[in-house]
Amino acid sequence: MLYTLDSSRKAMNFFKLKNLFVLWFAGMLPIWLQAQSNFVNPLVGTDGHGHTFPGAVMPFGMIQMSPDTRIDGSWDGCSGYHYSDSLIYGFSQTHLSGTGVSDYGDFLLMPSSGTWSLDPLRYRSAFSHQNEKASAGYYAVQLRNGVDVEMVAGLRAGMHRYQFPKGQSSYLLLDLLHRDRLLEGCVEKVDAYRWKMMRRSDAWARDQHCYGYLEFSSPATVVMDSASCKLVWSFDCPDGELWVKIAISGVDQEGARLNMVSELQVGQSDKEVTKDRVKQVTKDRTKEFIQVWKHLKASATQTWNKALGVIEIEDPDTARIRTFYTALYRCMIHPSLASDADGRYRGRDGLIHRAEGFDYYTVFSLWDTYRALHPLWTWLDPQRTRDFVMTFLEQYKQVGRLPVWEFASNETNCMIGYHSVSVIADAMVKGIQGFDRKLALEAMQHSANQDYEGIAYLRDHGHLNVEACSESVSKQLEYAYDDWCIAQAALATGDTLLYRTYLQRSGSWRNILDSASGMMRPRVNGQWLSPFDPREVNNHYTEANAWQTSFYVPQDVYGWVDAVGGPARAEALLDTLFLTQSKTVGREQADITGLIGQYAHGNEPSHHIAYLYHYLGKPAKTLAQVRRIQDEFYSDRPDGLIGNEDCGQMSAWYVLSSLGLYPLAPGSTEWIWSVPSLAKVTVHLPQASNHLPQKKKLILNTSAPYRRGTAWPQRFWNKGRQPHALSIDHRQLMEGGVWDIGSEGEMAAGAGLSEIPFQLPALQDRSKNFRSVPLVEASSARFGDSLRVSIRADRSSTGIRYALGSVDPVKDGLPYTGPLTLYRSDTVSAVAIDGEGRP
Missing domain, CATH: 2.70.98.10 (Beta-galactosidase; Chain A, domain 5)
Structure with missing residues (x-):
């Protein structure tokens, strides 16, 4: 709003009148000719x-x-x-x-x-x-x-x-x-x-x-x-x-x-x-x-x-333009420059260093920002991402550890995971150069082999017991994703042995998936922790409950679909998530806001979930939820964010979703390819080489019915060819070009699609890439005259060996053929056998 004019303040009056003129003049221009900062x-x-x-x-x-x-x-x-x-x-x-x-x-x-x-x-x-x-x-x-x-x-x-x-x-x-x-x-x-x-x-x-x-x-x-x-x-x-x-x-x-x-x-x-x-x-x-x-x-x-102009948009809805450019603006607040004009900065070791050939940054809210904010800049500003990675590696050299949640030269150890590895892996697989890849891989492995927050226990046992650490379910899922990122980085550097090691570790999520409920559940003493209510917010999940956590397997979505029982079951679980009652139980958690059913957009664990419908051949359902989230949880008003901005992640989700893109698993070159919510988008892509005469552009033209509707267009045209419509590779995205998405006539003829023919891809032999941990289930929580005990493992296992007392099941275990009956208190140990007969 403009100031109320006051004749006693002449200097300020000039300021007010000048801005009044600027706003009046700007209002005379077509929206697409106005400076982006005006919005x-x-x-x-x-x-x-x-x-x-x-x-x-x-x-x-x-x-x-x-x-x-x-x-x-x-x-x-x-x-x-x-x-x-x-x-x-x-x-x-x-x-x-x-x-x-x-x-x-x-x-x-x-x-x-x-x-x-x-x-x-x-x-x-x-x-x-x-x-x-x-x-x-x-x-x-x-x-x-x-x-x-x-x-x-x-x-x-x-x-x-x-x-x-x-x-x-x-x-x-x-x-x-x-x-x-x-x-x-x-x-x-x-x-x-x-x-x-x-x-x-x-x-x-x-x-x-x-x-x-x-x-x-x-x-x-x-x-x-x-x-x-x-x-x-x-x-x-x-x-x-x-x-x-x-x-x-x-x-x-x-x-x-x-x-x-x-x-x-x-x-x-x-x-x-x-x-x-x-x-x-x-x-x-x-x-x-x-x-x-x-x-x-x-x-x-x-x-x-100049910064905001990297993405130019046109749309008849001015409020939508304001919401978009404000979101893009928020994506550029953090990380924050930390090196002085002469290159000096204070390191995590408290000493003064000098950044040579790069800018040193701070404020890395990585549990939040690895999901969408960092992939956004890996795509649009690879030089800055290179500086982020250089900052990470300098911190590793200073204190022997990559950042978790660092700012002002202090590591707060806030939140879970070691998501620096996600940012580094994403940079590596998308071709960003200019940093020491060997050192990066060393630092990433170091993060994955710490002895804190359950990491060592998970490495030794293949799953996290609730006694090993708090928030065990969320930690196991996020450690599995981070280990997959390390596998991708190893593959990018040609280290196939290291790739196989961390790929196997990335499958540990299967050991906490209860196939009966489709939920990721906490384990205690080899069993599921009971009683269990997926709506309950408790100390087994990070700022969430089982509903909001159980869909987090971005590195292996098809494996998750198969593990929960196939596409129909996976779709039913997603539908129930969005349609069930929104009330949670358990402790109060201020971060759980923006609820659609049990989906909580106000906090990061839910941010990828709507896009999982794409993997089931149901992109119209993706669109329905993404459009609803955009319309209900974002606006150009002071209350226009449904939850914490979290250093740009909340806004980055909106920016990318408005472009019809989302990076489900940073560390992969695959982008989810959806429908933009804006009439025209022009993305000025970074130069692949200083020798190129000009930057490439990615131009997306979306017909009116599709940018607001939920039907899936039949046509994604680029120079007369129609690509696979559900995802796009990063290399193809960097080629730019003009894409025409849908058409007025197509929708008028009722030709929009609600689903894509889908068949679950043939899954690789996961017995080599997954260490199954058997689940021991007792017939009762109390021991009477006897107790019946069953043992089961993931179906990728070919057998189970068990032992009682102090006997080692690996060396001296017996083949498990059916339930055991115990007549006195005893210890039951078991190991799963893989396809090659190995425990």
Whole structure:
């Protein structure tokens, strides 16, 4: 919304009128001729449970300048801002987008007029969304305390502009105690215009280093320097206007200064300015600051338009365009640049390193982002993906371990799996070069052979017992997928022995699949844990229940279809998932939102499930669910995200689904090929070689009935040929070309399809690729006079050997021919025999 005009604030009035003209002019242009950044609304996701922030940031930028409305660490205030709030505490320079844990919020600045305070409950100010504007790289708000605030971001530095009421004192507070527990902090004067800062804090990142450099357009006078690391400056501002340059670094204060030099013009030291020259110097500096501001703001807009322009779309629904470009914008907030302009960065070992020939990044929410966000950039920005992989490998060299959930040089060990391997494998199989593949494979194996979170137990026993670790079902499934990724990486490097080893490990999911219920179930003492309710949210699943977890075998969908009983049974399970009642039981789990039946789009374990219908020859059912998810759980409003943004994953799902694409199993070159929800899409593909004269384009034209309907088109035409319609190989996707999907006449003639002829592919001999662990089932939970015990294994096994007591079933076990009857307490051990007679 536009500001309400106020004749007492002339400078701000110009800002308002200028933007009024820009918006009016933009509104006269056809939608497809307007700049993509015009369709970005950074307020999307700031309401509800999206956990996003509305402030100024550049694509993958180090600095995120945004208002903070919460200081209590509440779950919905993780980003520092929530749309339902009406008070702003200040404007800090670092923020996380969409996480479920609070951190960042470094170097809070808060302007005030007339009076000042060190107490957050007194220095905060009311505001109204009617007087708030957010766009790509820019944020502005009118505070109730009388100060107008604007911010524009660069990559590692940015600028604030404060318009104070004329005739009143102008103050600016710096609060190093804001949000996190302060470990160490200082503010040091360089001269009357420049200050440098340092803050070490403890929150989610247990030892975060942040350094800053400040430069003002007017000389600053300290009116309060508190021992509690809060400082208040006063200013004699010409026309009530103060401009502030700020840069940050994770290395040191000199790094912050150099980051400012690299992006914002920095003048010479003004320590020797005499009193009679202060007014003239300040006037000259103000002119210079205004010029830098104009350049920075234009650069931010230009940079965002270039970044967003990698995908050009046309559609008659303007709201859909806004939702799309806001989602694409959210895909570019994290990971965040961590290396300074001179290449230095703070490593996971706490030491200072220098990135040679690549940019070093941070904020890797890998449990979320390996699914769609990283594949999106592996496709559209392979150079940046190469830098991500280089960052992973540098961290491995520093501390001997790939990242799990790293930010600010701290490993949080949040969430499960070792999904760095997914990003690396996806880069390898899709041809990204420029990193040490031998080192990458070494690092990936190291992640898969740790002795924590049940990894060692799974390696030794072939399944995870509930006593081995919490969330055992989810961990076993995700470890199996990650092991498959390592197998693909080994195959890409020609190591067939390693490939077979990890391919076998990737089949461990079968040992927790209960074929009777079709659910992935926890095991205890060789048996299924009972009682069992697939709706129950408990500590055997990660932020989910059995319904939301049991469809996770992306590396072997056809194997899963076969294991649950074939295509008809698999389809029935999927149908029931989407149609059953939505109520869950067990513990409360805030992340489980966006329910369609038991499908929960608000959290990542469900994100791939709708696309499984493709593997059953029922793409119309895929479309029905994908369209419903897009329409019900995404919008261009502040509450336009149904769950945590999770550093871009929630938005990446929307972006790719809008293009009719989805990477079901990153680490494979296969993309699910569906129907775009937009009239025309032009994707500017990355150059395969610097010697090519121009980039290739992928153009998708989708007829109106199909982009909103659920019938499957008969025609996917590209240069007169019709490909296999359910998937497309990455190499073919990179070839580009023009695709015409469906036609008006086709739909009018009733020729749209609801299903594709389907036959389960011939499955390979999985006895060589799977280590079956027998299931021991007792006739009763209590031992009376006797107990009947049955033993069974996956049907890929050809036999079972068992033993009682301390006898080793591998060496001295007996062939199992039928149920056993025990007349006293005893230990039953069993091993499955594969097709070659091996246990």
